[in-house]
Amino acid sequence: MMVEAHLVDSKSTFSVFSHLLDARILRSLADMGFARPTLVQAKALPIALEGCDILARARTGSGKTAAYCIPIVQKILSAKSSLSASDEGYQVTRAIILVPTRELSEQVTTCLHSLLTYCEKEVIVVNSATGSSTHLQRALLADKPDIVISTPSRALGLLQSKTLNLSSLESFVIDEADLILSYGHDEDVRQIFTGGYLPKVYQSFLMSATMTDDVETLKGLALRSPAILKLEEDEDEASLLSQYSIQCSEVDKFLLTYVILKLRLIKGKCILFVNDVDRCYRLKLFLEQFSIKSCVLNSELPLNSRYHTVQEFNKGVYDYIIATDESGTHAEADYNDEPEEEGLQDGAGDELTSTQHVQTNPDEDIQLEPPSKKRKRPQKSPQPGPSKSKKQRHRTKSDKEYGVTRGVDFIDVACVLNFDLPTSSRSYTHRVGRTARAGRVGMSLSYVVPKDQWGKNKVVGCLESAKNDETVFAKIEKEQAARGSKIQEYKFDMKQVEAFRYRMDDALRSVTRSAIKEARIKELKTEIINSEKLKAHFEDNPLDLEYLRHDKPLHPTRIQAHMKHIPKYLLPRLAAAPALEVEEPKVGFAPFKKNSARGRGRGRGGRGGGGGSRGGKKKSDPLKKFR
Template sequence: MDVVGKEEKKDETKFDALGLDPKLVQAMHKKKGIRGPTQVQRVVVPAARMGKDVLVRADTGSGKTLAYLLPMVHKLMGEGDRKGWKALVLVPTRELCKQVADEALWIANRCGNAFGVTNLASKGKSAATKAALATVEDLVVSTPATVADCVRKGVLPTQVLQERLQTLVLDEADLLLTYGYGEDLQTVTNNVPRSCQCMLISATLNDDVEQLKELVLHNPQVIDVHPEKDKKTGRTGVAETVEHFKVECQGKDKLLCVAVALKMGLVAKKTLVFVNTINTGYKVKLFLESFGVRSAVLNAELPLNSRQHILQEFNKGLFDHLIATDSTSAKSNANGKGNNGTSPKRKRGTQDGEYGVVRGIDFRGVRTVLNFDMPEDINGYIHRAGRTGRAGRTGACVTLCAEDETAFLETVDRHLQGDQEEQCIKPLEGLTKSQVEAFRYRGEDVARRITRNAIKEARAKEIRMELLNSERLQSHFEDNPKDLALLKHDKTLQKSPGLAHLKNVPNYMRDSKTLAAVSDLSKKRKLESSSRRGTRPESKNAVAFLPASKLGCSKEDDELTPMEKSVFGSKLWSNRKLIRKTGNVRKNKRRSR
């Protein structure tokens, strides 16, 4: 049975209509940034409350996490007794584990701690995992590998799962097998009782999801929720508020195009840059540093604590550009399956096999996604573009396309077009050839200095700094969490200071067409900002979210700490006060005249 958005009841515009526990409803009303349930929540929550197995397909940023957390928490609050392993949420990455666990903890704290939450994947080492299992709470969030490892070693008795587990959720189901969790999922699901309610949540439906459906679900209700307009246009999985652009260039000119786009303000901040390899990420960072564009790097080599802190600082708006390594392509081969039909095993090494930021992670306030490297497939493009334009907000996805990548981008464009004839991925206005050529002499001079040894040294320096931040100072930060603000992840990695004149763009290097495009973009941003401050028209399928603040913060936990205010205050905290102060000074001058 398929359920789409148009079949939902018209009165289900508030959490009260979903039949949830009153404490849970009250908590949702107090949650910043949310006015009411989204379309996917209005459809999924009633079906899940009936105890049915469900398979949910919904766009990125549509509120899928709360769609399965709300009925799960409602069931836990009705139990009364506190026992571990009543509910289990399996996600592909540790970053997503923390995000889901934090969301559940927020709900628990505002519901009188009627249930507990354990993030099993955050422990890392086996000794810490054993200690966590001794005091495990009602709701457990983990990766499949962590739970399966505990089962194999006998740390987690299979009898516990068979007797206690009531709800199992596989979030980002289309990615679980890609990450090589096939054997781990088999180990876990073999010990799931028949009476357990199972839910599969995904942004796309593919062969992997069908395989998990046969493995986990029993006579499921299929819920496919996405806007009616997207069904006609074929924009499966991508919000219609996201604009798509391309920059056709030679592969060697990609660095130059990124620097021009960011330096000239052709793309809106905050910017999330995706690369396919760690070395490329550091190469982009070093190149941008030379032009005075500060950025941070996020990849699987960095310690877990550092990765989580980088995400927190980026979401708070303490830096504007984040270069993230998309490791999804490295985790899958051409077919994504082994010879026996199972997913290939993950490679063990210095990199964290459970790292991933392309899917599921809520990067708050991201206005532009910039694909420096082309994604592995169409689903990879969809999930990258899904990091912006979330919860009904506008965003842009800009892709740098070399000559040998044109065919793939045309395939993506046809997928986005659907039945429309108009091209979806359009050229980025303002990034003219003359503007790029104006930067070429400087860019080629900088690129010659970024050698393999320079990248290797920068990579080693970053790891040393983050290991120091993560391990040696861990106990201090546990006692003084506010001091984390002193750790800046956008520090320069260059061995010698760059040339000062590269940070400024003289007038003779500014192309008139580029300046006109920047001016138009600035006017467009002001109009969007003013419209967000005003009232939005109510519509049947409107996403009921409040607009994000200038810092990209939408949660109470994301407010700047006193230490952060002292460190970053001149840039972020006192802008409004300065504006008011200068405004009052001007008024007093007029009166004195």
């Protein structure tokens, strides 16, 4: 995973931990390019290897994953070194890692496999959060893997069916702790802790980017006398992110997106966030009308396809991803309605942004709670609400285990475009945290629909979440201002943009509801097939992955060839980048020149170019005029 330069501890190297870490781990870290530990790793490793519980608050991209993976692997190697392979306690599950989304589970698995390059036979890792069949899951867990990665709902199901046994557990990790409960996993987490599945003594890790009430709840459930690592954020680094907003109607969202992307006003990779799956495909089909390629990312697609799409985007194969942020409309929709939000400003308000770097204060970044404080046990888990059918419950959980605003490691994102404004300031912070990372500059652009403009267009203007855009945006501005950031108005000449409206209207009319439905079914079928290939064929033929594209045109609507290029009379005077579009037709014109020359020779003058042409000027013979 990519680690930001300013978060690296320049004063130490991993060789400092050579007396604590196995040589094979140090060798793997060198292969991964980790010469120096990050700040959170340098603080957490010695404490973790002593056996203390840890609550670490550090921003996304600070190296939290390796901070808990390294001590876990070390503890397992140490435990196994003192046992023989025939010993009953040699092969048992010693660690479980809970993550909020399946995408994050894949990234943690990749990190662990990289660490285990030279000891993969000694330590077995299983990711139970993948979409594998129950039969396959049971077969994998029957071997008692050393480390299990899962989402809370999947882990609870495996524990209840006795497929997973944690009686010998030594390490319990909750990654992205601030999201675990907000994604609807609260009841599952409580049942895991109170259901008698865990031993009395084990080490716990809580890793989080923010300190919320959810984290405090988990802290009471999971931790006992924890060491608290607080890596404070550097407010000066907020200048790396430029935030802009535009007040516009629902239809103008499409117009502005077309102009911005077609004129290359944003250079580099861009994530476009929408609030539901239908709008995801509507926007993709709309951009296809202008030959702007993009790929989609939503909870309907198979996990393997989603993960591969992110990997290819990070490699630079795709420039535009249209991501459906369903968490912004469901799991976190009530965040801003809580009365406690004002009271949390001074304690957690400046912790919400994941776009700033961190710095440590050696005297204050580690706090130890009094040892007399014992692990809290809740009196009784709350009774669930009205019972739902199994199908409904399963569908809800699968939706909640998808997430792209946090945890997923997007690399080199130049811009985040909030095509649909999220329903909470917290979700906004998570979205814009995808850019301005690793010391690079980035920008965010948000469309805000005024209340009087909502619902005017019955086809694209009835998005329920957009009704409260102005209220939500006011809260977003307030929170960003409290952190020293300002959201500026994106200024442009609307007269020049208006010239593109007739082309936009033509393209938008082509994207009908039936076309969206057809595209949605087609994409899902294609990606299901691709997902099977990714699981089977592509494991044996990794090079073939290059031929698997996720941004192929769906084309259920009519595509007009002339829409691909922008006429010269529409080009704004100040837009320099679109010159590429004007120069494209010049390619391959050579044959036409050759044909036209031959045509002139055999034209109206007859064969051989002689006189006698009707209606044309008679060509003079140079030999007759010669004297």
